Amino acid sequence: MLRVSLLLRSGGAARRFSSSFSGASVLPPNLLLPSNLVDPARLKRPPPPADCPLPLLRKCDAAVPSHLSPVQTWVETLQRPDGEPLGLAQLHPDVFAVRPRLDILHDVERWQRNFKRISHASTKVRSEVRGGGKKPWNQKGSGRARHGSIRSPIWRGGGVSHGPRGPTSYYYMLPLKVRVQGLKVALSSKMAQDFLHIVDSLNIPTPDPQYLLDLVRHRHWGDSVLIVHVGDEFPENLLQATENLKTVNVIPAIGLNVHSMLKHEVVVLTLDTVKFLEDKLLWHDQRYTPLYPFKLPYADFP
């Protein structure tokens, strides 16, 4: 259940913070608004109109089902700091416009966090605590309560009855198709909420991190950016610029995952990345069940 707050709708969040002694609505300088707030300064880009003069730089490689139409988006560039789009691109609807299954997103993100988890918390049971083999005092006659060992759980310093036992693994695997669907849902929700940007290539003119930050702020992209690149060689300028930046990160396309996509506000893909992702994610829709692991060669499908 996503709660829609009316405050955000009106955009009057800024107006509530007016100072008491001046008429103009001045924001205090040390105000930190949550980035989750719908920011009126972050202008929503309208989707490209049908009669746009810019060239279509990319069409979908795979066949689009006849009852769906490809998603049209702007293609921008990182070479120039201004936000003029270079052209348009068409994205496959079965990857970038699937149903926003938030429960799948939750499941996949929870799996990502937990399947690697091994909790090393371990306590000793009464038999493992040092000592406590001898009966402390006679059963009868001493006047004290009857006890069998000094390490029973009711004693101070005794063993723990039902504590964590040794390293426990929380490993479990979600079906492959669920994980694939999670990626598709994440990409579709980023696209729907206008947090996905397509870029022609990742070459930037300077290795200066400030250039990227200025670019991001000028285009009102958001606080954190995830740049996804395909291939073995990464552009050096970009690597140098993002090396010491915490909010702008570069990952290879094989490392794309739901957690990173949700953690960063904006996801930036190149045209090559889009092709790679579409190939990989659409293959799972029409494949046979595996007889043996997919890494071994198959004759009938790639």
Add this chain to the structure above:
Amino acid sequence: MSFPKKPGSKALDVLQNLPRISLANLRPEPGAKKTAPRRGRGQHGGNRSGRGHKGQRQRGNRPRLGFEGGQTPFYLAIPKYGFNEGHSRRPQYQPLSLKRLQYLIDLGRVDTTQPIDLTQLVNARGVTIQPLKRDYGVQLVDEGEDIFAAKIHIEVQRASEGAIAAIERNGGVITTSFYDPISLGIVIKPVPFFLRGQPIPKRMLPGQDMVPYYTDAGNRGYLADCEKIQQARLALAQKYGYILPDISKDELYHMLSMRKDVRQIFFGLAPGWVVNMSEKKILKPTDEKLLKYYSS
């Protein structure tokens, strides 16, 4: 509505006006995660914790399952009889109905221009064979014989008479052959076997109790005589009342008459050969003893 609705588009439109989906916003569907009830907690799980009132029930001292208070229990009173004796050693055959076979052919998952082998059926994901569960192959069942209309060359492990009639009525060829468990494992998953780097073994002959089945022409066994098979085809045609089409005048006669050797597992590969998939080479043995062993 005359134009088709795009699935999920309404939800995506609604999403545009909602806050950003982030790690703080995720939650499961309401009602998806139900906490398991715990005994000894709360009004309903507590007090006696579902154990009843006093006695052996509450104290956990009930006698073993089947005990009848001293009377000879049912499971001892009834005498033993070997209904299920050796059930785990009986060969099992995964059924394949003609209806399913026709479905696979219609969808193009099975190629009718080549002989249909167990490997082809498994590659088409038509059947699932588990050789470790005493499966010895696939059996053809005659459900769907009235719908079946495809000329195929098929090799199975068992076939009912109606299924044989249905295939031969359409001008096809059916053979029943035997695969021992190791050969079966290789036939089902050839690629992992080739990656092992072992030479292809020779297929073993059936055991004593299966030899009569595979030497009988009525079952189209692979060890039966060719002339007897021809006579059996004519007899079956007479019995079921159809005209037996002449295969020798068929354009695909060469494919329909392809037969595997008794010791052969794959068409085109003989026992003793090693297949190297990465370099795409086949290595054949040259030693006399090996050749003599593999050709016996």
